[in-house]
Amino acid sequence: MEALSDRPVHEASLNAANTKLSRLETALGKADRPDFGLCANGNNPFPPSRILLMPEATLCILCAEKS
Ligand SMILES: [Zn+2]
Numbered sequence: 001m002e003a004l005s006d007r008p009v010h011e012a013s014l015n016a017a018n019t020k021l022s023r024l025e026t027a028l029g030k031a032d033r034p035d036f037g038l039c040a041n042g043n044n045p046f047p048p049s050r051i052l053l054m055p056e057a058t059l060c061i062l063c064a065e066k067s
Pocket of ligand 1: 041044
């Protein structure tokens with residue numbers, strides 16, 4: 001096992017991968033809900049790119065910008 005603290009570059013890419021993974025897991029955990037991918041304010045569907053970038057979002061881009 002390599003010591004990650006000696007490898008700052010590896011550590012940074014590992015952190016980025018972990019962030020991506022946790023976002024995907026969040027999206028996956030919400031995928032079986034009936035409101036998945038829909039805006040909480042008007043039921044507009046999100047574009048898939050928004051779900052992947054911000055799976056924790058409950059508003060579409062238009063509503064998020066207004067609030
Ligand atoms: Zn909306």
